[in-house]
Amino acid sequence: MNATGIGAAVKRKEDFRFLTGQGTYTDDINRPGQAYAYILRSPLAHANIKNIDTTAAKAADGVLAVFIGDDMAADGVGGIPCGWGVNNKDGSAMAEPAHPALAQGKVRYVGDQVAIVIAETYTQAKDAAETISVDYEELPAVINMEAALAGGPLVHDDAPGNMSYDWGLGDLDAVNEGFKNATQVSKIDIVNNRLIPNAMEPRAGIGEYDTATGEYTLYTTTQNPHVIRLLMGAFVLNIPEHKLRIVSPDVGGGFGSKIFHYAEEAILTWAAGKIQRPIKWTAERSDAFISDAHGRDHITHAELAMDADGKFLALKVSTKANMGAYLSTFATSVPTYLYGTLLAGVYSTPAVYVEVKSVFTNTVPVDAYRGAGRPEASYLLERLVDRAARETGHSQVDLRRKNFIPNDAFPYQTPVALAYDSGDYNASLDEALKRADVVGFEARKAESERNGKRRGLGYSTYIEACGIAPSAVAGALGARAGLYESANVRVHPTGSVTVYTGSHSTGQGHETAFAQLVSDTLGVSLESVDIVHGDTNKVQFGMGTYGSRSLAVGGEALMKALNKITDKAGKIAAHCLEASEADIEFKDGQFSVAGTDKSMAFSDVALTAYVPHNFPHETLEPGLEENAFYDPANFTFPGGCHICEVEIDPDTGTVSVENFVAVDDVGRVINPMIVEGQVHGGVAQGIGQALLEGCIYDESGQLTTGSFMDYTMPRADNIPNMDVGNTVTLCAHNSLGVKGCGEVGAIGSPPAVINAIVDSLWGLGVRDIAMPATPQKIWQAIATAQTSQAAE
């Protein structure tokens, strides 16, 4: 193995920059003549705007301009588009109400953009915004999904019943048949708590217009610059691609929240053209809480039919998914194609039916957040399977094994559209059982009980679909974009390499992992490879980073381009070594002629490519640069087993996560250290969701968990030392065999944590605990269970 190639745990190239404060983030950029913007947001969840008086603001010190929705409308600016159409059960299209960048006539959530104030300084803009007088006519708000569907106030007049779509997937007749034949049925009601993403770097942007060239530039904190260029250029501002540049420098975490095209991006770009000066806006943390798309927020009822032996016969799922006030870019796909399609899980359940109602409420729009739909699916399934095991008297391990898709069944067609290419669920379960020392659990439990504590063990055997995705599949399912990736490999004359990848990075380590692919393929050192991303004027095209797709799709595109490079370099070497192309071998950075001692280093081939003194130009072009687009044949399907062990103090309800074992099958591992880091982060977010994080609105639509004082992010003392391991089955349809690792931690962990809590409290009569499982909730659940047991 090449010491810096595939499989090497090399340190991340980008970390020196990040850890020494030398990264360049959007807010670090300053443009000549730059002005500053403040976005005035609605303090009300639902109101008609009767009048906006900006007179005083326009006259305030330093103010350059104030714009409201009417100004954008007058300029013919379009609404913020939704990128994925989902049809109703009857085939009709979803309700897709207009989403103006600046509110027009009505505000629909606390945080809705009402006006932009542009001034010489941020403070001046903010002060001036205070003087804007908005005459709101407050309307009753609808926050709760059940209330919204049951005739609550309409968020949009053109979305009757506050529903965007009523979608279904699967064979309902087959499911009903399964239930008819069932001898045992387990049921569960699940709430997947709403989360606020809280990337470390808040969103920011600089809009700029060049009067000389007519070119717009937007610096922005996005995970996918080309997608923003497409959405904003084509649908909102009507700027052709060659006159619109999107630059997204270092991005300080995204977790999905920076995928979407946000109103502020369009407002800044448009306003920069109006005032012909660059305009910077940086979200304050308070803005982030009420304007970054939130995550999750599902209410689900599910029933699992089993035969007498515990074999799953059918699964029926009914979910309500909160969309918030508007359809964010990929919001519609999250509870459907990224959720419903995953409900077979790792089980061979022959019939599955899922229906999803997506609901408008007067809350911040909800969209993809680390895992996007798949955490909701795995949480539901793994909680339900856990309960089914308890109700049918099986062990957690036995019921799972009994229903796992067997190894010889791959490729496996699920009843909910997806076809899994590979997996070995017993292998990851076995490895996790060993690492978690499940054999020794009873002794540890007894010890805890001697100390007056409760101890529990929770399992999660999950699967996810990532490497998003095949354009053909996505397109058939309603995606309004392709989902391939591109790579350009430019070999310089001395053999150093610049890679232009359409996969952006929010800090996951692409500059290292992608460089390892180059090092492995071309035999060059990591130091001689640079990875360029995040600029539409540098990178040919790209779909960005999300859905654990960067390596499985972007890395594969890179491999395709690298293979073109070695082909071309082989031709050059054959010419120089006066051999037949068929006799050229390439190994460890050396081209050699089979059966001879004639060889040529890769760097010499590169130099020759640019100094082609004796090239036969009719058959051999100078230069060494190749481009490739890769559109995968299928999703990839990482899976694995997480086992969580908790200890609970029944007197206080405090949970201590004593051990967390994550054994994931992410396919071939390019850099084990990066994979482990991704799993650490994902599990931390999963533990955050399970124990700490919960977004709460009051009845009038005010966000009461609107700061870090009230919204609890996981901290170091909430997160145990994790035991992270891998089992490997290769992805069957990409050359690297990789599956993706960015989301597995956040997908697999929440059910393991909650199942562990339920396990520890089952004996006390507690049957369920809702996320986040705060000490108060746990204490209350214990108290309620004890009271009702005492009453019996």
Next chain:
Amino acid sequence: MDLNGEFRIKASKQAVWNALNDPGILKQCIPGCEELKKTSDTEMTAKAVIKIGPVKAKFSGAVTLSDVDAPNSYIISGEGKGGAAGFAKGGAAVTLEEDGAETVLRYTVNAAVGGKLAQLGGRLIDAASKKLSREFFDKFADLVGEEPATAEMIEKEATAEAVGKAMDASKPEAAYDPTAALEPGRAIDGTKLWKGFSPMTWVSGVAFLVFLILAVIKTVFQY
């Protein structure tokens, strides 16, 4: 949501009433109060700079009186707008009742907050409003009494007890000498603005600002 609470004041109902009828005193007692204006017999507006945790803003409040049964009870409702800081709105049913030498002021408040106040203030509003209430009664006692302030609020869940030690019910006239209480530069303002106002308006004004703050606290704290 509904909140209940009471203030117990060591003074006769009439004394409380009279003391609260002094515009200058009120303006000085309400923390951060910059302006009080009567816009009709049952309406008034007030401006006050209030700091609650990280949120500092000038609140413009408008109050409307209804169901006035002087000097026993009334209902006030109103809204305070703090610009970018958000808003507070609601209403309170207030009664005054004599209990021996003391007066019990009871209120039931329904209130809501929004904007930054709701987003950020949650945990701070409780402490801040207690502080504001205490400041009000400390100042009140300080201004109307013959001795330095020793006012003390005894708080229960939503209850505060104001002990107006300095308010000597036997010498009510000492409590409402406007000129003595007013800051020199503002004397004219105060007397001009408030001459002829019904006592109820004063009580309402104070009640609104103080109770609304209390209500705001509790509303936010509940979630």
